[in-house]
Amino acid sequence: MASSATDAAVALTRLGLGARPGEIDRVAADPRGWAMGQIRPQGAPQPSGQFADTAERVAQYIDYQSHAGLVRRDRRAAAPATAEAAPSPAPAPGMPDAADPQAVARREARQAARRDITQDTAQEFLARAQLGATTDDGFAERWALFWSNALTVSAAKFASGAFVGQYEREAIRPHAFGRFEDLVLAAEQHPAMLLYLDQTRSVGPDSMAGARRNAGLNENLAREMMELHTVGADGGYTQADVTELARALTGWSIPAARDQRQPNRPRRARRMAAPAEPGPDGFAFRANVHEPGPRTVMGKTYPAAGLAQGQAILRDLARHPATAKRLSRRLAAHFVADDPPPALVARLEAAWTGSGGDLAQVARALVDAPETWTPQPAKIKTPYDFIVSTHRALGTQPQRIQPLRQALLDMGQPPFAPPSPEGWPDTAADWAGPDALVKRLNWSRTAADLAQAADPNAVAASALGPRLGERTRMAVARAESRPEALTLFFMSPEFQRR
Amino acid sequence: MTTLNINRRHLLAAGSAGIGLAFAGRVAAQTAGPANKLVVVITRGAMDGLSVTVPYADPNYVPLRGGLAIAAPGEANGALALNEGFGLHPALTGLHDLHGQGQMRFAPAVALPVRIRSHFDAQDVLENGGKGLRQQSNGWLNRAIVAAGGTSLKGLSIGAQTPLILRGDAPVSSWAPGGLVRDGDRIASLLQDLYVEDPMLGQNLARGLATEQLVSMDGGDQRLRRNDVQGLGQAVAKLMTGPEGADIVAVSLDGWDTHAGQRAQLQTRLTGLDQLVTGLKDGLGDAWSRTAVIVATEFGRTARANGTQGTDHGTGSSLLLAGGAVKRGGPIGDWPTLADNRLFENRDLAPTLDIRSVFKGVLRDHMGLDRAALDARVFPGSAAEAPAMDGIV
Numbered sequence: 087m088a089s090s091a092t093d094a095a096v097a098l099t100r101l102g103l104g105a106r107p108g109e110i111d112r113v114a115a116d117p118r119g120w121a122m123g124q125i126r127p128q129g130a131p132q133p134s135g136q137f138a139d140t141a142e143r144v145a146q147y148i149d150y151q152s153h154a155g156l157v158r159r160d161r162r163a164a165a166p167a168t169a170e171a172a173p174s175p176a177p178a179p180g181m182p183d184a185a186d187p188q189a190v191a192r193r194e195a196r197q198a199a200r201r202d203i204t205q206d207t208a209q210e211f212l213a214r215a216q217l218g219a220t221t222d223d224g225f226a227e228r229w230a231l232f233w234s235n236a237l238t239v240s241a242a243k244f245a246s247g248a249f250v251g252q253y254e255r256e257a258i259r260p261h262a263f264g265r266f267e268d269l270v271l272a273a274e275q276h277p278a279m280l281l282y283l284d285q286t287r288s289v290g291p292d293s294m295a296g297a298r299r300n301a302g303l304n305e306n307l308a309r310e311m312m313e314l315h316t317v318g319a320d321g322g323y324t325q326a327d328v329t330e331l332a333r334a335l336t337g338w339s340i341p342a343a344r345d346q347r348q349p350n351r352p353r354r355a356r357r358m359a360a361p362a363e364p365g366p367d368g369f370a371f372r373a374n375v376h377e378p379g380p381r382t383v384m385g386k387t388y389p390a391a392g393l394a395q396g397q398a399i400l401r402d403l404a405r406h407p408a409t410a411k412r413l414s415r416r417l418a419a420h421f422v423a424d425d426p427p428p429a430l431v432a433r434l435e436a437a438w439t440g441s442g443g444d445l446a447q448v449a450r451a452l453v454d455a456p457e458t459w460t461p462q463p464a465k466i467k468t469p470y471d472f473i474v475s476t477h478r479a480l481g482t483q484p485q486r487i488q489p490l491r492q493a494l495l496d497m498g499q500p501p502f503a504p505p506s507p508e509g510w511p512d513t514a515a516d517w518a519g520p521d522a523l524v525k526r527l528n529w530s531r532t533a534a535d536l537a538q539a540a541d542p543n544a545v546a547a548s549a550l551g552p553r554l555g556e557r558t559r560m561a562v563a564r565a566e567s568r569p570e571a572l573t574l575f576f577m578s579p580e581f582q583r584r
Numbered sequence: 585m586t587t588l589n590i591n592r593r594h595l596l597a598a599g600s601a602g603i604g605l606a607f608a609g610r611v612a613a614q615t616a617g618p619a620n621k622l623v624v625v626i627t628r629g630a631m632d633g634l635s636v637t638v639p640y641a642d643p644n645y646v647p648l649r650g651g652l653a654i655a656a657p658g659e660a661n662g663a664l665a666l667n668e669g670f671g672l673h674p675a676l677t678g679l680h681d682l683h684g685q686g687q688m689r690f691a692p693a694v695a696l697p698v699r700i701r702s703h704f705d706a707q708d709v710l711e712n713g714g715k716g717l718r719q720q721s722n723g724w725l726n727r728a729i730v731a732a733g734g735t736s737l738k739g740l741s742i743g744a745q746t747p748l749i750l751r752g753d754a755p756v757s758s759w760a761p762g763g764l765v766r767d768g769d770r771i772a773s774l775l776q777d778l779y780v781e782d783p784m785l786g787q788n789l790a791r792g793l794a795t796e797q798l799v800s801m802d803g804g805d806q807r808l809r810r811n812d813v814q815g816l817g818q819a820v821a822k823l824m825t826g827p828e829g830a831d832i833v834a835v836s837l838d839g840w841d842t843h844a845g846q847r848a849q850l851q852t853r854l855t856g857l858d859q860l861v862t863g864l865k866d867g868l869g870d871a872w873s874r875t876a877v878i879v880a881t882e883f884g885r886t887a888r889a890n891g892t893q894g895t896d897h898g899t900g901s902s903l904l905l906a907g908g909a910v911k912r913g914g915p916i917g918d919w920p921t922l923a924d925n926r927l928f929e930n931r932d933l934a935p936t937l938d939i940r941s942v943f944k945g946v947l948r949d950h951m952g953l954d955r956a957a958l959d960a961r962v963f964p965g966s967a968a969e970a971p972a973m974d975g976i977v
Contacts, residue, residue, distance in 0.1 A: 309897065499744075
């Protein structure tokens, strides 16, 4: 059954994160069944470990913000009348920060709160990489990571980084094999996304809050919803549609300390807000910030309905044919080839539209498609895939976050921190440039040095199965040391691809 | 003698590694004088031109900008005076010094040939050099190298990934700090055997290792701190000097998408930009007189401040041109004014100049490309856009 061993090797690398020792043999009996069996209504498996859920993280974040607010107040008091700042409420003569022990304590508390959150996020990333290195459900994992990247939030911004672990666990993974519109709604209403794309700051100019404060719209989330998360830049919307959606989204926010304080602070309550309507997973809708009135987006008018107005628009965008077309192509390009076979894209699109955006059906179509099973590897692995698949080949898992973080930083893919809302690219031109290959070689040598006990010939055979080329097999066999053999194997054309 | 020595060591090292020259053909193409140098800095995320080249004399500037307006020259935290009613953001002191020496010019209202407000699509057009999206699969800077003879100019991108602007048929290298390979020669040689049927991996690894070789011969890899932009500028300058130095370089600076809290963000970003240019100038030494640096962005931002002390995606922005090769001169292109009836779609600075015209002017006057090649090959179908200025060098 040579062909099913090949299919197993294809399944484990192209659809998964690489083969662990013995895995190709186990999967060879039914490679398609291996993938199909991971398409479960409850979504993709979760990383293990004890992490704060979104509600707890919201509380921690509010706590951090209150420390940060006190520090800002101290700074204003210490340095009045810089021409930069608006009229300062505290014109008291400034004392240097350091001379005030309470101010120092407050600053340290802020730093500690920030550090705790950052370290938690780093541990979440390590747990995710450990799941990747050890899971039997490599396809479900890759599928979830695809959606996390398609609906990017980034820890490049502290506020969204504070929630990025929760985002993947609570918004993405549970919905990865559900309906796309439910996935999108969960993602766009999660604090990570609301903070990453500035939505929590956006105020309807004619809302109750907007009329009182000099505040207004921020159209960042609305634009990326259309451009990147649903219909795409050529999906047929205009600037006016972006602005209209931004108006509809005003009020989409997260809980704040003042929501709890309100009963005791009537004056502040009057000024700031009616209580926020709490929603699931750290979402809060602020009716007093919401721009009143009907909205027209892409030719359809949505009556005033508070939170439901933006949700209705978003569902329509998620169901739009341009969304199915765009994301089907992106899926095919991610899993199969930089320039994907049109027949594959068409299959995915048909599954998408035929099922009303049921991602389980789209996933099944990908597994069913003959284009998915061509044995020749086409895609260059991303740095994350490369590192995780190396661990899988060796039967190990990353133990500490710092070396993992440094390696990914060097290769251009720092943990949880894509450079823009577009997310990580995944073409050969993006990841196999001259400097990137030097960094991969560096990392391969380190990984090979640490894995001296492994038998390189066995590692190569079990990681690639029948996809191991003769040239690479010979190079590994003839190497003058184990580290050299493993370095050559990790850098080989077929291991660099999937 | 030193130069010769380094060159010889480099050749020996590369030869023993079995990877050949990083830039094949360079030796054969060696001509009389040293080549002029061009650095293109792309500020990604849409740099707010109205805060970079501040139109303080435009009566609508302050009313539109409110709290985001940069004060006029002479006022507290005011702009640094340029000419004709413009000032430079106060963080750009190094660039302002260059302007005083006649080594910096600016185009206050440029844009792409198409109106796009998506960062990624607009960056694609900015870098592909076509009239619209996905019209070219490679970048105009790479095509400029091809048009100049293919291998006579050496291209280099800074960063882990090669940006579209430098992707294409001409082989280019890339570099980012932190890559020194221990005892790399033997493994590099073995890998070249392994990549015999994989030219992409083979050529790219060879180029990457050769660039590392250059760095290591020049004192090794002193790991740059992440925010040390001046150090980065100097490191880039090192890779541009000597006989194997790069002639054409692309650098990306991220973080210009200022939807909220713009003032502080720009202060940081522009300080970094200024340090990058200053670092390049210091590091290039004599070669600075043969260098032009272009700072370009994908589009500008809204003329009005938004509700969160930021700005949203707009249209026209400014472009900076600096370097020892730049001649003294006024603003490049017209100023459309910020009058209500002149704003593009009642929200953005209206562009008066196709950004490709500036690129064409630099490539013609500084890199010696002829107009026909620029119109047809480097920027296909751009004959209607004349080079924006004459004689920058």
